[in-house]
Amino acid sequence: MTGFRDIDEERLRGEVQGLFQYIQRFREEIAQMVQPDADSEKTQFENISEQLDAIIGATEKATHQILEGMEQIGDITEKIRGATDPEEVTALCDALEGAAMHTMEACTFQDITGQRVTKIVRSMQFVEERVDRMLDIWGREEVQSLAEDYSDQSKKRTGDAALLNGPALEGEQQISQADIDALFD
DSSP: OOOHHHHHHHHHHHHHHHHHHHHHHHHHHHHHHHSBOTTSSSBHHHHHHHHHHHHHHHHHHHHHHHHHHHHHHHHHHHHHHHOOSHHHHHHHHHHHHHHHHHHHHHTTHHHHHHHHHHHHHHHHHHHHHHHHHHHHHHOHHHHHHHHHHHHHHHTTOOHHHHHOOOSOOTTSOOOOHHHHHHHHO
């Protein structure tokens, strides 16, 4: 006959084993998040940051080149209007074509930017999958309760912290230019 003490020891052993498995799965999920990316020695998080920095740099460079090219096109156009010698007009047209080509080349940054954004999206999807699995392990209800508490606290932001939300995505509530103009009236 099994005594009361034997049942408690068996339940305790089962709980300890379940806790051990829980911790082990959590460790595996975290290990997958911080493991180096297949293409480099950096983790998913480090790679995301560098890719975003590269996008910002490429965008700034391309914007500068595009504006510079448009300025050159404007300058050359003015010279063409004042030119009377056919050879000078031909040379200016060649320069105009070169400036236009330089400007179009600067516009190709979007292809590389698209590739980088794709890498970031894949990394973020990887992280999202890991977080989703951790939510399953931890318990979604408990995490939801914590999220609601955090949401209540974040609504109390003031000053710059309350303003730093970044540009709205398509479909998100946006402030119209008319609303902004109304502030200055």
